[in-house]
Amino acid sequence: MKFLALISGGKDSFYNIFHCLKNDHELIALGNLYPKESDKQELDSFMFQTVGHDLIEYYSECVGVPLFRRSILRNTSKNVELNYTATQDDEIEELYTLLKTVKAKIPDLEAVSVGAILSSYQRTRVENVCSRLGLVVLSYLWQRDQAELMSEMCLMSKDINNVENNTNSGNKFDARIIKVAAIGLNDKHLGMSLPQIEPVLHKLNQLYQVHICGEGGEFETMVLDAPFFRHGYLKLTDILKYSDGEVHNARLKVEFRPRHLSKVFLQTQLDQLPVPLSFRSGWEAPTQVSMKKSIEIRERRFEGPTSNTIARTSINKINDKLYISNLQSRESKTVEEQGDDIFSELADILRSNQIPRNHILSSSLLIKDMSNFGRINKIYNEFLDLTKYGPLPPSRACVGSRCLPENCHLQLSVVVDLKNTSNCEINRNKGGLHVQGRSYWAPCNIGPYSQSIWLSTDANQVSYISGQIGLVPQSMKMKEPSTDQTILALQHFDTLCKTIGAQEKLYMTCYISDESILDYVCKTWALYCSRSKYESDLWKNKTDDDKECLIIVKISELPRGAVSEWGGVTCKKLIVDDIDVEEQGGAENKNILHSFRKLNLNIEYFHDIAVSLPGSQKHFTTGFVDDREKLALVLERTSKSAQVTLYYSPGETIAFYHHVEYYPVEKIFDCDGKEHRFALHIRS
Template identity: 35%
Template structure:
């Protein structure tokens, strides 16, 4: 892509430009917002100190420079920014709009590391201008990142300090390379951000491989903002600068070739402490195809969607589908049903937390996604997972939706829940960007719902090379990073329940080994589907809980007639939340149809275990995601009749999903159940 780089003069914006080039993008221009009064100003968004050097940087990089004065202020301080008159963000919009009118640019380089405030505002501007944000430094380990910058021959000096442990008289004008040990020490002692991302210090890049000439400061002075005894604030005013040609004169590509900058793939393959070694000698051929699964497609089983609402504001909707063999018409109808159901229960589209899309053909994904975006197009959309399964011809789309509405004044004390959304749209090396219709994760109170994760290389958004082993490792790492980003006290071990989708039964054991190498605290349902997004081999869809350590584990089961029912249960009695994964197995040679009485006993048993020992049974929701093996003799209508009868006395929401295969060759049904208060 052709990129315009936002530069402040500091190390972060310069190093992100180098990252863009390493990722194969072409940087065609620089853009900068300068202080209106030509002096240092306070801004939540922009670095103004060192502004005197910006034109020298553009000359040194031999790139056109677009500049605009900052006329607005920090008017809109909300986390979720919307266009606001006289806000400084609108200065950025006008600047990039001008660039786009004059040059054919597709993306914006931004050096954000940790600030959601800055990132979300740049993403807002990019979205309005149909540009992609490239933020390759996002959520990098700051100690590692600073060392990487220095090794990449970025010669920067400190031009502003504003933190405990930094002194204007000692540190202004000092080389970052020399100050690095002190920054690391202050991080250990006071928690200082090593890269200065908390505003502790700002830098000016005097030289780097992007420059054909070096910036020389001939005259400067220290301006003391605050002479605070604990954390004095001061900056360096640059009175006289010049460029000094570097010899020998060599091209940009030759200058960059002399240093090591990782490309997008290297940030995945160099896993460091995240790496796992699993013996995958028996990894199946990834070209394996299940025999024409379409012969197993059942006739349309024609059941109405189910929904139920809890006292805590949860609304679960299962089995939303359209009565059409055309995928697009079916999704339109399903979305209309969704809107009607939300309205009838006092919810809005903005309240939706999570959506699972089961579709009959991944080849229709682009068209379906376009329709989806037209409806769920608000800021901070829900998380989402999407897989292809062998649906009946007359039911090409099924949706499962979880929504939550803040009950406001109706809720008191401990029952109050808070909503937090992680929707990162910038391309980075952190985790896959979600540009547009869905968020990486949504947290409601203590519960975190994560979007389905596959083995994408974040920097390129392509599937990682290396087959199932690499895809498992990368997808699991994405889950851990996303959960930790939405709550830094939470990690992969807080996952309560997961569904692992694979496109080949022989991959299940490998996926299980990788998951259990990282955590065994979750109960996992393994399901074989026909196709996953981008032809991935594996996709994980999980939810986590802040207090997973308080969840108890139970493994139980019983024989019911000719079937065995096994149950893996996680339960938190204090919060009245529970989850199960249940397998209903029968002998391999079973040919007889199972009776309605047997199904009744099976689902009564599963519901009892899901709610065992919990309170508020009348106002809670039990959601059942029932995967059935299309290669087995199963009468879906009988299951529907049994579930609908149980709904007369229980708040049950269910969705029936056909699967190519399940965990065991004996498994007829594999059920993921969740109980919310």
């Protein structure tokens, strides 16, 4: 893609350009925001580095692409919410105007590079602006380990003590310290290169937790040279130092030195640039173990019956959640007409209960024919309207199921937060992860859904995680060979959980589009849950009980032709575990648990977890049933105090229960690969 690089002059914005080029994107312009009062170096902007702005004009000559700039005023960080929405007179709107102007002048602009590492504040604002302009965000430094990242930057940097004797080193990355504001850093560090200051930063990190890449504002840098500075570089001639209390600054005096670097040299440097591996440390072992068995992945079209169950719309209130399930249109209409009917019904239900749309936390979308996904997604997106209802759309699982009733193109179910519904503006009780930029971290957001959603007032941080498929994050292409997709998708799920700090699994679903990978899925999940197999961080703190919360279902299709998708609900910490359920749970919750036990369900295929919240206790139960009468008994006994997701094969005829989300699938398996007639996730 053709991209504009947002630059501050600092190391991160330029090093991200390096990675954009590594991933075959084409740099066509630079963008910068600078102080309107040109004599000021520091505006204390919440968003933009302005120290060293007087050197920015040189970069256009160095790189050989046009530079677009726009001024900003002091004290214009009007909206300081983590998840930004357009705010009049905010400095971010100047960024929007800048990029809009560039896009008008360069119509084939497709993407924007930003050097965010840990700052969600910075990332969400660039993503908001780019989303409004139809641009892709490229943020390849996002969530990188700082020590590892700094080591790589130093590896690609020149040795400034030996430039005269090393021609190749003289054309490499060169960033200098221009500001320090942390314990252990002072004016003697100003002007240092990254390799020179790296040992100091590691020591300060060990002593005082100083951020090695300066993500806490400990230091700022200015780039003088880079391998893609093909037309010239900046030669440092003098350093003017000045201090303000514990903050030390430098103004660099430079001269532009013209030169010509060949494309061959740049390509050599790009070839040497380290990039993260697809599988993180600790994930190679399950890849190798699972790959010992040869698996044939092939397309199998389901030709069986459609669902016989009459799944009427269900509206069920449990604790502080409203579950709206089985929204379908049974009339023989076009995809768009059925979509309009379903979302109109959902809007009516929310309106009648005085619930704003931004209180939807999670959604489950079944599509009969995935070739209609784009048409349905358009209606879904218009319904949510992020510019009106806030920047955090619900998490979502979306799969294709040809088992839906005849003439039914789609089915929608949602989970809704019932707290503070009187406020129709942005739901400030909603927390989430809505990453829209490409990186090495995990797949970016490619639709109207968040990677994860939770409630900020929830002590357990019960989190709804969107379904994850095996996309290579930096390219957003499916992982090859396809057998690796299952592990990569589970790694993505794990990455999201670790990023938000909610790693305890309450219940999980793995959707597979080909039964031949069933054994592969079971082995991968068993290894993931086993604490005895490996000693790395990936495997510790996992117990065998974690296995039992998984339901594996064979469905017809997955987005992008994926072979598997992992989704589920996790939490930050468990207040109560399964051995305490009967003692600490309420009477109704114990009835649910006893229903399974009285039905002689094998404990191997039973899993129950409880989490405590102020004034209540919530259970998340997973189970399998192979007898229709026993299923009816479980559903009867849970009808007053639970919400059930019921997976069943389309040939089954099941009575309608108001508290059930009916989920027709082709086949159902437990975590060991044993087939069952019915599977249930129960929230009570």
